[in-house]
Each structure stands twice: as structure tokens, then as C-alpha cells.
């Protein structure tokens with residue numbers, strides 16, 4: 001690998017395209033003749049204006065973001081988005097009008113498909129809401145562990161009544177459990193009058209998305225889009241409209257979680273994470289060159305190689321996630337014993353394949369295959385899986 005790099009299968013912060021890192025390196029000390037690094041540059045300068053506006057414009061083109069959606073770069077990570085989505089939605093005029101009509105507080109719907117959507121739910125509870133759990137996918141898996149590996153059929157989902165529900169929230173790719181829920185399954189099940197809020201932190205930009213089916217999309221950058229420190233919100237503009245009572249409600253939203261505060265100042269009401277946004281802008285250009293359809297084919301191909309190996313030796317490589325919900329970004333599996341798992345991870349490291357340990361809450365093996373991972377990375381990994389199986393089969 002160039003520059004003595006390793007095969008980095010980290011779940012995040014994760015691998016970036018080498019061509020992007022090279023460009024960053026080239027411009028690190030003197031960005032395009034300005035005599036300074038982007039890190040050292042005023043965010044009020046014309047040069048930086050061009051960077052952040054270019055980032056937004058490119059992202060809009062790549063994702064085909066309709067004009068009636070705002071694109072915001074802000075801080076607070078994916079986790080900041082948990083609280084922000086709840087607070088901003090409950091401050092919006094449409095939700096407050098609906099609440100007035102109902103005569104009591106609206107509920108909000110959460111699909112719990114893994115740790116991250118559970119995090120969103122807990123945040124809503126913490127903020128004093130009474131969220132409704134539409135489904136909780138936790139149950140005993142094929143491997144015996146109680147975990148998330150599937151969703152119940154739509155007919156069993158307990159969606160609230162549209163007139164009583166402020167929004168529906170879900171996480172499309174559960175990074176820890178390797179459960180990915182197709183957007184269409186959720187947006188088709190939800191009444192079109194209810195905005196769908198989606199956490200796409202770990203699969204954003206890995207395939208085309210029909211933005212107009214969503215009220216808001218939140219995503220931390222550090223998996224498919226750039227370095228840690230910046231997160232992205234794409235929100236339908238009418239959900240940022242507020243009446244006087246909404247303005248009053250917003251007094252309880254700290255400015256740094258208030259989407260309107262950012263949307264009305266081009267993401268720069270205060271100092272943005274300048275360097276992280278700059279690196280994202282280069283990744284967006286890279287994604288535009290690749291095309292989202294090609295990136296989708298790549299994610300299917302990369303993860304497909306690993307899943308094929310799991311399916312070829314199911315007694316050895318034990319994939320707990322139901323086929324339909326298998327994540328194309330984070331493939332999780334267990335080996336027959338914890339000792340074999342430790343040996344697998346140690347032997348892979350000797351071949352420069354690192355960060356294979358499952359999340360500390362679930363154990364096992366997890367291989368994260370984000371946008372910047374070439375197909376070759378998955379091929380090298382699968383070759384190793386084959387050899388390890390031959391040497392250690394039961």
C-alpha cells in the first residue's frame with residue numbers, strides 16, 4: 001500500500017480516499033497561493049467562503065438535494081443530532097399547529113434497530129419527551145446472543161396516529177450491530193404528512209438517496225464524508241419555520257443545536273470546523289467524480305465478498321444479521337470461540353489489516369467497508385478469511 005498505509009477497517013473515524021489526502025498534503029502549508037493553511041485561515045475570508053459554499057454546492061449536486069432543503073454543517077457529532085432533531089422538530093410551526101389542534105403534546109415515533117437509534121430515543125426521553133417505540137429489534141440471535149439482527153415485519157410496527165405524531169425517527173445503518181434498514185421500507189410505511197428524520201451517519205454518500213422523502217437527515221462526517229469534527233444536516237425548509245410560540249420554545253434550544261441559527265447564516269453564525277469542512281469538500285468532489293451509483297455498486301461488491309464467505313462457511317463465520325438487513329458498510333460476525341476471534345484479529349493485524357474488533361458492547365469481529373475502501377481491501381480480507389478457515393476449521 002502507498003505511504004506504508006494499512007488496510008484500515010475502522011468503524012470510524014475511518015479511511016479517506018488517498019487522492020484526497022494527497023491534495024490536502026499538497027495544499028497543507030500554502031493553500032492555493034494564500035500563503036497559509038486552510039487551518040490558519042479566517043472563516044470570514046473570501047477564500048474560505050468559496051470553500052464552504054463550494055462544499056455545499058457540490059454536495060447538493062451529488063445528492064440531488066432539492067431547493068426546498070437547507071444544507072447545514074455544524075458541530076456536535078452524530079450525537080448532537082439526536083437532541084437537535086427532537087428540539088428543532090418540536091419548535092417548528094407545523095408541529096406546533098398540529099399540537100394545538102390536538103390539544104395536547106404530540107408524541108414522536110422511534111424505530112429502535114440498534115444502539116444508535118436507541119441513543120436517539122434516550123435523548124428524546126432525556127429532554128422530557130414521551131417518545132413512542134415503534135419497534136425494538138432486540139432479540140436472541142442465531143448465535144444465541146441477545147442483540148439486534150433484524151426488524152419485525154411492517155405489519156407489527158406500532159406507528160403512532162399521524163395526527164398525534166410530530167415525526168418518525170430511525171437510524172439507517174446501525175454501525176455497531178451491522179443492521180441496515182432500507183429507506184423505502186420506512187418512508188413507505190409512514191404517513192406522508194409525518195416527517196421522517198434519519199440518522200445516516202454511517203452510510204451517507206454510499207448510494208443515491210431520495211431526499212424529498214425525508215424531513216431531515218443527520219450525519220456525522222467521520223465515516224464516509226471526512227474527518228471527525230463536523231456533522232451534516234439536510235432539513236426541509238418548512239420544518240425550520242416558527243411562529244411566535246415556536247420562537248418561545250426555541251429559547252430552550254441552545255444556539256449550537258438550533259438548525260435555523262445555522263441555516264440563516266450559511267453554516268457560519270460562529271466559527272465552523274473550517275478544516276474538517278474543507279476536507280469534506282474534497283471528498284464530495286471525489287464522490288461526484290465516482291458517482292453515487294458507482295459507489296453503491298462498490299459497496300454491494302465489497303460487502304458481498306465478505307458475506308459470500310460467511311455464507312460459504314456459516315458454522316465457522318457466524319453472521320447474526322438477517323440477510324435482508326445486512327449492512328453494506330459494517331459487516332459483523334462471530335467465530336466459534338472467543339479465542340479464535342482473538343487469534344483471527346491478531347493474525348489479520350500481522351498482514352496490515354487493522355481495527356477488526358467488534359464494538360466493545362457486542363464483541364466478535366466487525367469489518368467496516370466505507371466509501372474510500374477500494375474493492376481490493378475486501379479481496380485481501382476475504383483471501384485471509386479463506387486461509388484462516390482452512391487452517392482452523394473445526
Ligand code: PLP
Pocket residue numbers: 012076077078079080116171173174175176199200201202220
Ligand atoms: N449515529 C451513528 C449511526 C453512528 O455510527 C455514530 C457513531 O459511530 C453516532 C451516531 C454518534 O456519532 P458521534 O460519535 O459523532 O457523536
